[in-house]
Amino acid sequence: MKLSSDLSAFQARLGYDFRDPSFLVRAVTHSSMVSAHRDDNQRQEFLGDRVLGLVMAEALLSADAAATEGQLAPRFNALVRKEACADVARQIDLGAVLKLGRSEMKSGGRRKEALLADAMEAVIAAVYQDAGFDVARQTILRLWGDRINNVADDARDPKTALQEWAQGKGEPPPSYVEVARSGPDHQPVFTIEARLKSGPSQRATAGSKRQAEQAAAKALLEELTK
CATH class of the missing domain: 1.10.1520.10 (Ribonuclease III domain)
Structure with a gap:
């Protein structure tokens, strides 16, 4: 061939x-x-x-x-x-x-x-x-x-790190909600909101749902650990 x-x-x-x-x-x-x-x-x-x-x-x-x-x-x-x-x-x-x-x-x-x-x-x-x-x-x-x-010792992906933080506080796992979608079908842009049951949330936008979820989780974790 x-x-x-x-x-x-x-x-x-x-x-x-x-x-x-x-x-x-x-x-x-x-x-x-x-x-x-x-x-x-x-x-x-x-x-x-x-x-x-x-x-x-x-x-x-x-x-x-x-x-x-x-x-x-x-x-x-x-x-x-x-x-x-x-x-x-x-x-x-x-x-x-x-x-x-x-x-x-x-x-x-x-x-x-x-x-x-x-x-x-x-x-x-x-x-x-x-x-x-x-x-x-x-x-x-x-x-x-x-x-x-x-690679760092704390190189967990943000979604895993946020879930572990929530579990450590006795909370259920965070949820990820698509709150907006824009752009053409061949190049969509997603806005995802990471939410904890206790109330805190953060949004992020990216070219894939997975990337947006990770970015939202990272932003929320940074807010929680300030």
Whole structure:
């Protein structure tokens, strides 16, 4: 199989040339493009998540031999969560080569954080399937780069941190309410309000619900912990 010019350019950004290009083609194919002759990347996403997890666990243990499990866990979560995977995907412009159905194209799928994160995990799996664990490890460590050494002990995502704060105060988990939506269908903008049952709330606006929820949670947590 010969790769298209855009996928060939993507290989350069990824830093790995596939011996069997079909692994890469499948990894960038979203479920909205599935047909009788085309597989999507969902199974690779499942595999890539596990490969990424093992690589990050090894890397964190190696980076800090004295760290406790309690210190390692939040660092690990920060490195493998959707936001981190999507950030790496944007770094190598993975969105530009995704194969999406018409509905996903119209709704701005190339910029959706969850979709980018899932595709990044699928690409990791593709490298693993094509070249084995050692090459996959090298690729992941190169792409994640300084994120590994710079991750903080308190690097929990804001929604998790806010939920833990609420539980510590004996409150139920916060709720997230979409209070506004604007922009065209292919590039929507969401305003989300994070609310605690006791009354405090904060709003945030972003290009995805997930990003807006995280930003609202961060703003509310900052207000509560002043």
